[in-house]
Amino acid sequence: MPMREDPLPALEVRNVSLSFKGVKAISDLTFQVERQEICALIGPNGAGKSSLLNILNGVYVPDSGEIVFEGEHFRRMHPLEAARRGIGRGFQNNALFSGMSVLDNVIAGLSRHSRATLVEEAFRLPRARGEERRFRERAHEVLRLFDLERHAATLVGTLPYGVQKKVEIARAIAAEPRLLLLDEPLAGMNAAEKQEIAAVIARLNTELKLTIVLIEHDIGIVLKLAHHVVVLDYGRKLADGPPEAIRDDPDVIAAYLGSEHAEIAA
Amino acid sequence: MSEIDVRAAAEPLDSIGLKAVAGAAAAALVLAAPFLASEYWINAIIVPFLILSLAGLGLNLLTGYAGQISLGAGAFMMVGAYATFSLQLRVPDLPLPLALVVAGIVAGAVGLAFGIPSTRIKGFYLIVSTLAAQFFFEWLFLKFPWFYNGNSSATISLSRGLSFFGLDLNHPHGRYYLTLGIVTLLTLLSFNLVRSQTGRNWMAIRDMDTAAAVIGVPIVRAKLQAFAVSSFILGIAGALWAFAYLGSASVQSFGLTRSYQILFIIIIGGLGTIRGAYLGAAFVSLLPLALDWLFQYVFSGRVDAGLLQNIQKAIFGILIVWFLIKEPEGLSRLLGLRRANGGRRSLFPSSLKEN
């Protein structure tokens, strides 16, 4: 169970709605994420899960509602603002910078900590050199955490999907986020890889005291990993509670889990 | 140029010694070039080649690294040339190297202004901004005599010629070393820049701008920086083109065809590589001469001259298309100069894909 030292929740989503060309993607959604908890968003495709993450990151602008992040209220987020405040993100279909090496991808994730000016960088003045050295050390550290050291110089576009997925999480982690949003971090992996990444996510949560919101379809892993599950369907919240409660919620079973019930039991 | 090649290629440690020797030899060759080549080669081929390389480098930072397409390279070259002219004319105490830097800053500021739309507009729609710059400056510098000091021919030239803190550079060797020095310095600085956080920011925007924004890359700032730095370099290249190569220039020296030429240089040489600009410039400046020579040699007098010239133009077009089909990454890859483990990647995977 998450620790409740701080009374303020890490994140609150309040009455958020979003539509594309008149089609509702999210309707009046409200829930909150406590500090240092792993919150899983589940629901069928098109339920609005990725759209919600995009709102939290500022990629999409909600039609109405507000977001409260660490006590501050936002009518909308701007991507840069979100990053500066420490909201990290992993994407569904790998949004890595394919023309750059693994190491450069991870260092790119450190941009919000960069202070050296253009001129300092062009002339390699001390501050730029120092920053570059610190960034490299930090990136190598994170790569080691994900066992990616040997790929450091490889162009990321040439790596297998599972490895790319890890690079993406590594890139998000490098920037030392306070809230990490992961969109299907385990998709496309084999069972062993899934276990490995799930373990890393759990460690990030416990060791770095990181709040994590993740979207995942593998209910088995979700139930083991998450402290808190929010179920979405057609943009509405269907259920919200600890995993055990969700597993037994008749609405959820009826509307969503349905035939997959057997899998959960397994 | 050669020193950089050494550093760029120095990753496999075992061959460093060999490369250093080769690099030193190349550097010596470059420095001694004026004494080895004829004046024609220096004046009409090597100097323009170096300047075009510099312009290609400038555009490559914007288009190849930051992924922002521009058809206005000529405009920013023009601004640099006219700013240099104005500075030399109106602030005669400012030494030429400083005038070039200030002119570069003026061009950079103009580039930044025309880069502002890039914060809202993506992909091909963005060409309107750079094309607007292209046509606007062609008009501006022709329309208002202040820019060319009322000269009846609307051309600009430095009445005192080129000098470097008292050293007279008004001879082929002087122009060559001035150009070489500036090109080398700017190449080094660019090299540092693309390997720094700014360079990574640019590439991140090029490869996937939405993701870049989300992970904290300051998109607006980085794009504007790319426009400013690119235009700074293009501005200096323009000043060199006008005064170190042509001697005098008018807006026609920096017309739309010049912009296309610079774009060809980086596409053919290799987008997103420093050396691509050099390879592309070599290709673009030598190919027409080679074709010319070949045609004169093979067909001279036997085929109608007009037909011959038009065939040459068509062949140039065919070679470009052929190149794009065969080597999307340009000469850089063809000559095996890219990192061995650098797999083929598509150019602009995201930033140019709009509806």
Place this chain on the structure above:
Amino acid sequence: MSMFVETLIGGLLAGTMYSLVAIGFVLIYKASGVFNYAQGSLLLFAALTFVTLTDQGVPAFGAVALTIALLVATAIAIEKLLLRPLTNRSPMTLFMATLGLSYVVEGAAQGIMGSQVRALNLGIDDLPIFLGDIMISQFDLIAAGVALALVVVLSLLFNRTRIGIQLRGVADDTRAALSLGIDINRIWQIVWTVAGLVGLVAGLLWGARQGVQFSLSLVVLKALPVLIIGGFTSIAGAIVGGLIVGAGESLAETYVGPFLGGGITSWFAYALALVFLFIRPAGLFGERQIERV
């Protein structure tokens, strides 16, 4: 006041001439995602072929038929030699390839058919018509009519024929169209042919105005701001964009130009397009893509 109205009407009519060039662009962009810079060269090529044939004594009807045949062959050649090998390449690469293509087309056209300026008489008298004080160009009026007819024909082609429907399918979702067994290569050939025909019409009208010569290929520079205002994917946008650019340019040269020393048409359309883009980043009629990440 009548001066203003006349300037406005004149500009709007001239704008349809720009639209004619832009339509060919839109067709190709819609169907193959190619930003075809060579449209201007194709226009020159088509008009030059027609005039060369009529100069050789071929009757107009036969010349049109032969020109169309040549355009079909050209479209097939472009599809086979350029588009197909470049499938799945970035839009930027394709754009550069069409720049290369424009060199080839221009070189071939001028090399084979010569570079002399040819007169082209379509039998339309360009005498002024007066509505009260307001003068209207007969030629421009007819050109506008042709543009309108062309739009009607094209929309019939798109909406009523099987090929048109397939074509729209390709434009909307290439992958889905492929999976439905639509022969995309053939669609490309057809679209490039149709774009060539639109180019022929535009080339003949422009050619009648200024002679059939190399500078016909430069009208492409007039079409770009039109496209940007209207959006790359909408024929209606090309028409509206043309009208806006034509009217804006004409009014600006008349009322703003004198304060800036005149000659501002070279860049005014681009500045106008830039203003529009700030309001509508994907053009007036362009669809803005939702970013999916």
Place this chain on the structure above:
Amino acid sequence: MKRLLIAALLAGTVFSGTAPASAADVSQYIPLPTYRVGAYASSGELWWAGERDYFRYINEVEGGVEGVKLDYEEFETEWSPDRTVEVYERVKAGKNGSPLAFFFTHGTPATYALLEKAAADRIPLIDPAGGKTETVDGTVFPYAFPLLFSYYSQASTGINYIASKVGGHDKLKGLKIATVYHDSAYGRASQPAVEVLAGKYGFENIQIPVADPGNEQSPQWRQIREQKPDWIFLRTWGVSTVVALKTAQRFGFPADRIIGDVWAGSESDTIPAGAAAVGYSALAPYPGGTGFEIHKRLKAEILDKGKSDLRDPKLFGAVNYNIGLVNAALAVEALRTGYKHFGARPLNGEEGRWAFEHLTIDDKRLEEIGFKGLLQPIRITPHDHEGGGAARIQSWDGEKWVLQTDWIKADHELLNPLIKAGAEAYAKEHGITPRTPETETN
């Protein structure tokens, strides 16, 4: 394989430099920067045909100039001044043992671009009926030769012609004369002269620019319809001339009140304009037509023997072809002057300058070379690099140019101070001390 190909291409250029000279029988090298490709090819094509045909005639029929053969070679530039500069650099050292006596720029912008380089290299730039007007003053510009008909002279002759049409210079007072010009350095080159002329004769001077390329001119001509000028001086170039004539017709401005300048007065300008061009007149320092003596000689010796460079024999005698003939003849006569003075051998740039500065072609000589009526008598001096300053007027009858007048002189007394002042300003800016040719010894 690819590497080999590229290496071969590169190697090709390296070895394409100049070959060693053979000592005996050196011909005079004449490089020709030409444009057979692109927007200006239509005028270029004929121009080079004229030049080449005349050079060939001199070589094959007359055995060269004073026995020296002419070795002419073309370089494609697409009318780009930058590429012309590249050509200049390529050829300025001469070829096969022949130095460069002069350099045809074949375009005003190229002349501007080369002005200072050529002065430094001591190579005369030849640009008849073009160039920079101030360079008429040879004391400041020893190496620039805007032969025949400077841009100021063009304005003056145009006004003189209008005066003759309205019944004298005193009738110019109160007239409105609008100049419609291509908005470029070329288009504006005549403005100072028109201004002075307007001041002298009291006509109203309206200047209307057309932006390049000028394929839509309704706003300009609407403005003209509003202002109702009596005459129009048309200083356009390329497609803007055709569109101007067509648009004039549309706005009901009569073609016979439009006077075109040299570069707006060829068949390429009138044929595409069709009926709109009938009655249009243009300044003709190079009249069109085949009725001149030289055309008979060329027809017999070159055309009928299948040696002409003309692709379409119908264009024999076109204005642009005749431009080529006149330019070639000026070069040949200048070389002849030089050979007589220095001996029959290829000249270098300084000798070439001397030759051009002592070029005189009087009526008698014109008869001899067959250019009577096609070329005005000219006399170049170190002070006057124009040497002529007159043009005939020709009108388009729908099929061909018809000559209307004999040579009409420009008002040099009025123009010279203007030129002098411009040259002095240039000399001051560039720190040039004007030479005093009277004290020079050769």
